[in-house]
Amino acid sequence: MKSQKISEAVVRRLPIYLRFLNELAMKNIMTVSSQDLGHKLDLNPAQIRKDLAYFGEFGKKGIGYDVAYLIEKIRQILKLDRQLQVALVGAGNLGRALCNYNTYLRNDMKIVAVFDAMPQKTGETINNLTVQPMSEMKETLARLGVRIGIITVPAAEAQNVANQFVEAGIEAILNFAPVIIKVPGEVRVHHADFTTELQSLAYYLD
Amino acid sequence: MKSQKISEAVVRRLPIYLRFLNELAMKNIMTVSSQDLGHKLDLNPAQIRKDLAYFGEFGKKGIGYDVAYLIEKIRQILKLDRQLQVALVGAGNLGRALCNYNTYLRNDMKIVAVFDAMPQKTGETINNLTVQPMSEMKETLARLGVRIGIITVPAAEAQNVANQFVEAGIEAILNFAPVIIKVPGEVRVHHADFTTELQSLAYYLD
């Protein structure tokens, strides 16, 4: 049961479960059923039970899931039970906006370093962070133990930044630039591209 | 062949094809094969051919696809062959960043109105647009023919904004707030949530 490979679809739903469970916890709700979850999140209850069952037996038959316990378990699964350090490259509008989400990321993750290739940007302050030049990246990431990188530079520079991330030992990248970037197999890349997202929405207009 | 329902996965790939085709066009490359496309976009060539074949016979056997013609066809499919008007609610950092993407969206789409519920924000200028109060939304959207809405408000207000969008006749919504919003079946919602994206990335760390 441990050595099954978990599909990407499952992994993408876990943070959604986690977020809703946190809401329940804040309302002092102690227990939740897969049916409740499914109803709120527009998902099939069987799917939710199956997703969770990949990782263990977290529920009680006839009762449901203990909210606090399930939160703890999902945080462990997602490796959010320690604080993960994140670096961001590209101190433009989008980069600045994301840095302000630090509060949202709570204790799970934290953007701890910001870089930009343009000399006129370095030295600027964003949310208590000083924008550093690219030349300092490798050393800073090693020192701070950064494992995750965010790319918010223009499309033309994204691949270059990705290469530097890989060189600096980054293990996972979230790319906001509207271009597919290539990295070695051991590095994980997710694309978060707002323009393609909007364009696919347009398809559903009548 | 016309009445097949197209899967979401297919629709999400079309903008990626389009973006790469535009790059080719800018390099004056006239023709491309599914193999070339697949190699560049990390997709299976058979999948690309199948995706396109849902909508018509756009290629030439032995030759490949004419870049300009395929661009034209995909733009038609995605309804990007007219300019689509977009409205945004939430003039915070993220909203401001997205407004600056207007140049990126080219002729396909354009953010033409920005709203915010906070009185101190209204009247501010973002990229030639004046932030308007929510009370003006319905009238403005009707006047400008806006069909797509973007939500960049805090999670607690997102559902409320969505309701107002629906009320104002919006047909598709891109929601950046970290919460699942509910809308009537005829309205399309995509979620573009940066925090869940980051959290699912963390799973893949060793």
Add this chain to the structure above:
DNA sequence: TAGATTGTTAATCGATTAACAATC
């Protein structure tokens, strides 16, 4: 013509959903 590449069918693979025994 020979080589290349499409469009499409069939085969495979994977994900979702239904159903139900186990059990709280």
Add this chain to the structure above:
DNA sequence: TAGATTGTTAATCGATTAACAATC
């Protein structure tokens, strides 16, 4: 006990990939 809900198997559904005849 009766009612509820899990964990899990089996059934269904859908998406991806392979293969190849058609043809430029």
